[in-house]
Structures are given as structure tokens and as C-alpha cells.
Amino acid sequence: MKRKHQKKPIEQQKIALERIKVLFKEAKAAFKEYPKLSDKYVDRARKIAMKYKISIPSSLKKQFCKHCYCYLMPAENCTVRLTKQKIVYYCKSCKHYARYPYNTEIKARRARL
Numbered sequence: 001m002k003r004k005h006q007k008k009p010i011e012q013q014k015i016a017l018e019r020i021k022v023l024f025k026e027a028k029a030a031f032k033e034y035p036k037l038s039d040k041y042v043d044r045a046r047k048i049a050m051k052y053k054i055s056i057p058s059s060l061k062k063q064f065c066k067h068c069y070c071y072l073m074p075a076e077n078c079t080v081r082l083t084k085q086k087i088v089y090y091c092k093s094c095k096h097y098a099r100y101p102y103n104t105e106i107k108a109r110r111a112r113l
């Protein structure tokens, strides 16, 4: 019973992360011809992340809808807007919004000036 909650070895987690990155790359390449296939790649990447208990990098997290898990391609099946210091992704297949703040970027720019 105890083993169930144990983390997977770090070596395996590293390989899993690599696989997730490759799957997102493939999803991007396949989107134009087979949009359903790229949704499948997203699903598989999520399953790998769950199995190896690793979080998908935030840059990749923004590439799929967190409500219906479909792959998002700006201007194809989602719209991207900047409002109130947030990036708003509107998924056209499930008609839900996802908002991500970009305060850290603004703070970094202010610190530089």
C-alpha cells in the first residue's frame, strides 16, 4: 500500500518529461492535417505526467485547453487576448476561457528600467 504513494525514480521522471515535450512537438506538427490526432497527443502527455507524478511545464500547459483538453492553436481554434494584466485564451470547441496572469513579466521589465 505504501508503494502506491511513492514517487517514481528521478531518471524515469526525466524520461517522462522528454516524452511530454516530444508529444507536444508532434501535436503542433499534426494539427494542420489531423486536429483530432493532436488532441490525442495532449491526452497521452497528460497521462504520462499523471503516471510519473510530474507537472507539465507552464509553457506547454498553455497550449491545451484545461476544460476539454484539446490542443489550442491561436487563430485556428482559440483566440488570445490581453486584458487586465492577464492573457485570456478562449477555446472555440468548448467555449470556455482560461486566464493566466503575466505580472512576473511586467515586474521583470520594471526592475530592468
Ligand SMILES: [Zn+2]
Pocket (backbone or CB within 6 Å): 065, 066, 067, 068, 069, 070, 091, 092, 093, 094, 095, 096
Ligand atoms: Zn476547451
